[in-house]
Amino acid sequence: MDDAAPAFRPLYRQVRDALVRRLIDGAWTPGMLIPPEHRLAAELGVSQGTVRKALDAMTAENLLVRRQGRGTYVATAEDGRILFQFFCLTADDGAPVFPESEVLRRTTARATARERTALALPTAARVHRIERVRRLAGRPVISERIAVPEARFPGLAALPELPNNVYALYAERFGLTVGRAAERRKAVAADETTAARLGCTPGTPVLEIERTALSLDGSPVEWRLSHCLTDAFHYAAELR
Amino acid sequence: MDDAAPAFRPLYRQVRDALVRRLIDGAWTPGMLIPPEHRLAAELGVSQGTVRKALDAMTAENLLVRRQGRGTYVATAEDGRILFQFFCLTADDGAPVFPESEVLRRTTARATARERTALALPTAARVHRIERVRRLAGRPVISERIAVPEARFPGLAALPELPNNVYALYAERFGLTVGRAAERRKAVAADETTAARLGCTPGTPVLEIERTALSLDGSPVEWRLSHCLTDAFHYAAELR
């Protein structure tokens, strides 16, 4: 039984989908100023109020940034969007911390079964892998492995350097915006490799975060597994 | 410097605040059908569109539930509101799980320094404490200690039984609605007590969740510390 049939999509939703399509297709790029409401309304043949409702929805999804008197901009990976939407580790005393990254290994190989499942890849598909350590206040706190489909990131292996914020890289080099992500968190004992990278003893409890990041069209584009030391840091979140 | 000055509050925001006030004061109670938009608009002397915007905001905050053709209801702690807004532990295979609770101890005593800080209580204030184990699929998975100010929950100690969902109890018996909560999560080693309650060995990595729940007026009303076994379960969340 297929319950995916929308049956009826309100106009503002159709407008929203059409505008998201412009982001997916790359017609609108991060940081860009988009046309004013009244222009979009005329273009699409709907009222300004309907366009507004669509833009408000996209703003709520962190896809746009609106500034009174200036205009509406496509969100970039720096608009507070990524760095605190997708990075939630905080010092216990509340001091603001900036993560730095050190890439340890980069490889390209056939995807494992787990990677294929997470990324919805066919058998024999290949992935790029990045292993890195992230430091907070100079101290290694996160060890993570990132896997992305080779097919969606052609030439990633050839890049000489990787930036701290890979989601900004995905957007700028590959025109790919991460819209949302699903996380699974557990407490596990640090294995040998993790312990060595984090400078703790094997068996130390670490927070394991498995994240699948989804593109704007809903397809998985990145799978990462992180292990975090939480003796002096914690994962902060607000439930509402 | 006090930056709390609102300077200008739009009308729909004032309407929203006035209606939230009805929830705080208990004029509107969980499950109740509230007056239709046009009536509220006439009552408050604003347009129906402005009332709608206020009601939509409250719906987004999970305070109201709107049903086309029927009306707008005050959310209850069962409206999917609590059980999956505030309970995020899931089986790894994705099977739906229902938590059951077994209360182990209930005490009333002077608040510790940590409890006073979390609950913004004066020196010498007293708290009720509840210690319980929660089971998923029959297996003990969460050990937690809950602390609430005695002053806001008079007679809590005298209640013969405590329900599985304490937020529903807070609402029904004490007219207190939890609007949001802040969480801090860590990975720690299970201590003796936790290990005994969860049926694991001391030192096992467990997910520690420290939660402060806030009332609708923003004041802290509950502080809890939970320790979760995550060998067959995980804490699930969506980032967007």
Added chain:
DNA sequence: AAGTGGTCTAGACCACTAA
């Protein structure tokens, strides 16, 4: 002064529920 988004209004019509 001109242009943008933000707020507020008034009213029409649609979709759903209940009696």
Added chain:
DNA sequence: TAGTGGTCTAGACCACTTC
């Protein structure tokens, strides 16, 4: 059939930014 929320429109005015 009557009453509810849901959608859509058109237009007025306000607040902010830029020139």
